[in-house]
Amino acid sequence: MAEQFLDQVRDAVDGQIVRDYPPTPLSIRRTTSSLTNYYLQDFEGQKLAEVLATVVLSIVGGISFLVGFFLQDIALALKIGLAGTALTFLLVVPPWPFFNRHPVKWLPVGGEPAITSTQQNIVIDEKLFTK
Amino acid sequence: MYNSLTRIQNVFGFFTTVAFVVAALIAASDFTAPRTPSATIKPTNVQVVKGRPHYYSTKKEEYAIIKFSLNADFSSLFTWNTKQLFVYVTAEWPAAPGAGNSANQTNKAVIWDSIITSPSADHLSNLGPASLKKLRKSAAGKTIDPSRGKLSLKNQKPKYQITHPSGKIASTDDVTLRVHYNVQPWVGVLTWNQDSDLGLWKKMADGVSAAFALPALKKKEGEKAR
Numbered sequence: 001m002a003e004q005f006l007d008q009v010r011d012a013v014d015g016q017i018v019r020d021y022p023p024t025p026l027s028i029r030r031t032t033s034s035l036t037n038y039y040l041q042d043f044e045g046q047k048l049a050e051v052l053a054t055v056v057l058s059i060v061g062g063i064s065f066l067v068g069f070f071l072q073d074i075a076l077a078l079k080i081g082l083a084g085t086a087l088t089f090l091l092v093v094p095p096w097p098f099f100n101r102h103p104v105k106w107l108p109v110g111g112e113p114a115i116t117s118t119q120q121n122i123v124i125d126e127k128l129f130t131k
Numbered sequence: 132m133y134n135s136l137t138r139i140q141n142v143f144g145f146f147t148t149v150a151f152v153v154a155a156l157i158a159a160s161d162f163t164a165p166r167t168p169s170a171t172i173k174p175t176n177v178q179v180v181k182g183r184p185h186y187y188s189t190k191k192e193e194y195a196i197i198k199f200s201l202n203a204d205f206s207s208l209f210t211w212n213t214k215q216l217f218v219y220v221t222a223e224w225p226a227a228p229g230a231g232n233s234a235n236q237t238n239k240a241v242i243w244d245s246i247i248t249s250p251s252a253d254h255l256s257n258l259g260p261a262s263l264k265k266l267r268k269s270a271a272g273k274t275i276d277p278s279r280g281k282l283s284l285k286n287q288k289p290k291y292q293i294t295h296p297s298g299k300i301a302s303t304d305d306v307t308l309r310v311h312y313n314v315q316p317w318v319g320v321l322t323w324n325q326d327s328d329l330g331l332w333k334k335m336a337d338g339v340s341a342a343f344a345l346p347a348l349k350k351k352e353g354e355k356a357r
Contacts, residue, residue, distance in 0.1 A: 015135035044132035053142045065156050072211040073274035074157070075251050075315050081153060085146050091173035093138045 015095040017045045045099030053092045060084025142253040157212055158319030162330060164210040170203035170310040172220065175286045179301040182292075193300045194292040195345050197222055198240055199308055203338075205247070205280035208314050214252045216280065217313040220242035220296050237272060240293040242308075250276050251317070301348045308340040309316060347351035 068077025123128060132138055176198040181191050182296075199220065201321045208216055220243045226236040248256045250270040258266060278338040294300050325333045 013135060015138075017135060048240075049132040049138060050141065050244075052350060053138070054145060057142070057149045061153045065153050068157070069160055071274065073251075074211045074272070077157070077211075081150065085142075085149075088146070089142055092142050093135055095135070110135070120332050 017049065017095050017099045042100045042103050044102035048093050049099055049111050053088060056084065056088045056091060060088065090122070154318045158316070161210065161212055161316060161319055162332075163323075165207060165331040165333070166204050167336075168203070168312060168324065168334050168338075170201065170205075170282075170338040172199055172201045172203075172308050172338065172340045174199050174308055174340060174343055177343065177345055179345055180292075181348065183211060190298065192294045192298040193344060193348060194294050195222070195300050195303075196292050197289050197306075197308065198241070198286050199284070199289070199340070201282055201284040201310065203280075203282040203302060203310060205282070206277035206279070208312065209249055209275050209277045209280050212316045213249045213250075213275070214315050214317045215249060215255070216247040217244065217315060218247065218282065219311050219313075220289075221309050221311060222306055223309055224303050238295060240291070242289040242291050242293055243287065244290060245274050245282075246284045247279050249279075250274060301345060303345045305342045306345055307342050310335070310338040 061084075064077045064081040064084065067080055068074055132141060156182055174197050178196045180191050180196065182194050184190065184192060201220065203218070205216060205218065221241050221242050223237055223239045223241050224240060246256065248266075250267075250273055253263065253267055253270070254267065256263065270279070308326075313322050316322075322332075324338070325332060326334060
């Protein structure tokens with residue numbers, strides 16, 4: 001029970017941009033062996049996170065300078081900069097669902113009949129192994 | 132961007148870059164604000180008295196007490212990046228000829244100074260609660276308050292009585308009073324009054340008094356001449 005709980009905490013803190021496969025509800029996910037579950041990376045989502053962080057932070061920096069300069073208020077510039085950074089953290093750090101819209105499509109487990117049915121001959125130490 | 136930790140590191144890392152660039156822009160924006168400081172100063176009352184550097188000292192020194200009047204307009208020095216302005220008045224006089232290796236040197240001593248905070252730095256000023264409240268009220272709703280840069284002092288008592296390492300200062304000739312300022316920004320380098328124009332930053336108009344002589348030692352009533 002404690003292990004399950006710690007696993008859930010670790011996953012929540014880790015917050016990977018992934019989808020578990022096959023899709024299993026959180027309640028039973030941990031009861032099954034980890035070998036039967038694996039995660040699908042979403043590289044598009046990871047790229048999106050990177051681009052968002054760069055663009056949003058740059059825009060916030062620009063706004064903070066311009067507002068501060070034209071209103072002649074350096075405290076306001078500081079507040080805008082810090083608030084915008086907090087917003088960026090909130091936008092980028094949690095594994096939001098919209099980072100997870102392009103999971104990698106792997107070939108099915110066990111393969112298609114066309115591949116598995118083909119005889120594969122493996123030669124090791126001059127002995128022929130047939131699979 | 133694989134898990135939370137790498138995302139935190141990435142966002143924070145780029146945040147430091149953005150913060151540095153914005154700070155550099157703020158510091159550079161100082162050059163877009165013209166500086167046209169001006170000041171007129173004149174001594175109003177000059178005395179030289181004898182005193183001791185501290186209570187138990189057996190050494191007696193001469194101290195010059197120079198009262199002055201100052202009219203200054205430093206309002207152009209207050210921009211969004213100004214934290215505070217340090218204004219100080221020095222008395223300057225050439226070293227006595229034939230005084231060994233001190234020849235051709237200028238003696239310089241601060242007689243008065245003042246810190247003028249910008250409204251954004253009022254919380255840093257060294258004031259009691261009542262005066263701080265008054266200061267805050269004077270700039271309520273303002274992010275910068277150039278009117279604080281306008282000084283008008285009449286017959287101002289000096290903060291510091293000055294002497295010379297030799298302990299002799301009476302009857303010194305060619306003493307001038309000079310007004311200086313030091314702009315302390317929130318971001319960027321400290322800048323002092325310039326000797327020449329630099330872009331939009333003009334050198335201070337006037338700011339030097341006519342030369343005057345310090346009087347002879349003031350004798351107390353009934354004191355015998357030594």
